[in-house]
Amino acid sequence: MTPQRRVILEEVEDATNHPTADEIYEKVRKRIPRISMGTVYRNLDVLESLGAIRRLDSGRSQMRFDCNTKEHYHLTCTRCGRIEDVPIQPGEHFVDTLEEAGGKLTKYGIFGYQLEFFGLCSQCINTPKESPEGEEKDRLPEDPEKDS
Amino acid sequence: MTPQRRVILEEVEDATNHPTADEIYEKVRKRIPRISMGTVYRNLDVLESLGAIRRLDSGRSQMRFDCNTKEHYHLTCTRCGRIEDVPIQPGEHFVDTLEEAGGKLTKYGIFGYQLEFFGLCSQCINTPKESPEGEEKDRLPEDPEKDS
DNA sequence: ATTGTTGCAAATATTTTGCATCAAT
DNA sequence: ATTGATGCAAAATATTTGCAACAAT
Numbered sequence: 644m645t646p647q648r649r650v651i652l653e654e655v656e657d658a659t660n661h662p663t664a665d666e667i668y669e670k671v672r673k674r675i676p677r678i679s680m681g682t683v684y685r686n687l688d689v690l691e692s693l694g695a696i697r698r699l700d701s702g703r704s705q706m707r708f709d710c711n712t713k714e715h716y717h718l719t720c721t722r723c724g725r726i727e728d729v730p731i732q733p734g735e736h737f738v739d740t741l742e743e744a745g746g747k748l749t750k751y752g753i754f755g756y757q758l759e760f761f762g763l764c765s766q767c768i769n770t771p772k773e774s775p776e777g778e779e780k781d782r783l784p785e786d787p788e789k790d791s
Numbered sequence: 792m793t794p795q796r797r798v799i800l801e802e803v804e805d806a807t808n809h810p811t812a813d814e815i816y817e818k819v820r821k822r823i824p825r826i827s828m829g830t831v832y833r834n835l836d837v838l839e840s841l842g843a844i845r846r847l848d849s850g851r852s853q854m855r856f857d858c859n860t861k862e863h864y865h866l867t868c869t870r871c872g873r874i875e876d877v878p879i880q881p882g883e884h885f886v887d888t889l890e891e892a893g894g895k896l897t898k899y900g901i902f903g904y905q906l907e908f909f910g911l912c913s914q915c916i917n918t919p920k921e922s923p924e925g926e927e928k929d930r931l932p933e934d935p936e937k938d939s
Numbered sequence: 940a941t942t943g944t945t946g947c948a949a950a951t952a953t954t955t956t957g958c959a960t961c962a963a964t
Numbered sequence: 965a966t967t968g969a970t971g972c973a974a975a976a977t978a979t980t981t982g983c984a985a986c987a988a989t
Binding site: 700702718721729753754755756757758759760761762 | 848850866869877901902903904905906907908909910
């Protein structure tokens with residue numbers, strides 16, 4: 644556990660959003676200015692295989708990282724791309740239903756599943772749409788942002 | 792609908808696996824040798840926004856494409872990375888359960904979800920593991936292949 | 940003429956890797 | 965000494981884009 648690795652882990656843990664490697668790099672760089680991107684990526688890999696963090700696939704080009712390795716669900720915002728945790732408690736009926744349903748699939752050779760939600764994040768849901776003329780629809784999963 | 796676009800669509804439709812842009816390019820190139828990768832990507836985009844094909848995010852670095860735009864589920868093979876359709880009929884109880892569960896989430900501002908399964912594809916499930924000594928476990932979703 | 944599409948090449952973006960050096964056993 | 969980790973730069977990968985030429989209205 645080198646200083647670099649510790650700081651990288653701390654920054655993933657402190658991040659409230661689910662940061663990209665680049666965001667982590669920028670934060671770590673404030674504390675260790677000479678750190679390199681390669682070190683960040685290498686340590687994110689190591690921390691992942693240690694089970695300290697999880698790698699999330701947001702459906703966009705960049706990977707995101709999460710220090711919460713417990714089972715929970717993510718919401719990808721169709722407007723801004725932010726990922727946040729879905730506010731469902733592990734005990735809720737929804738999860739039971741899903742677990743039960745998922746269990747039925749083992750007969751097909753399936754032993755895992757991943758569920759992602761799409762909608763508006765807590766920030767965007769309270770923000771009026773930007774382009775007032777354009778009737779810009781919120782995008783569905785398979786239509787990640789085209790504009791820039 | 793240019794010849795290029797038609798051929799690209801045909802190749803996505805003919806592919807039984809869920810091909811990557813590169814695989815599509817290689818196939819199209821056999822019929823239109825001078826086609827360029829840019830044209831393939833541009834047309835995959837166009838075809839997607841026409842609703843003719845879907846873009847799948849396999850959790851790996853390359854996008855994959857699917858001409859089946861109807862709702863269905865995918866299994867990503869944890870051993871070889873292949874994507875195949877989950878042999879669940881739309882009417883099966885499992886899907887109903889899931890739909891019901893998913894519907895309960897609208898109160899959180901969630902209007903869509905995507906479910907992916909992980910397991911062994913029909914090919915790998917009938918193949919003995921390769922490395923006999925290494926106890927090489929099948930990998931879980933968040934642990935895409937590390938070896939090469 | 941205008942519009943949209945192509946092929947090509949160059950650019951972009953993200954992630955990975957080679958390598959000499961450094962740090963800690 | 966050996967081992968593993970670092971910083972740096974270069975490479976690799978996947979995708980996107982600028983542009984001149986082409987095709988069809």
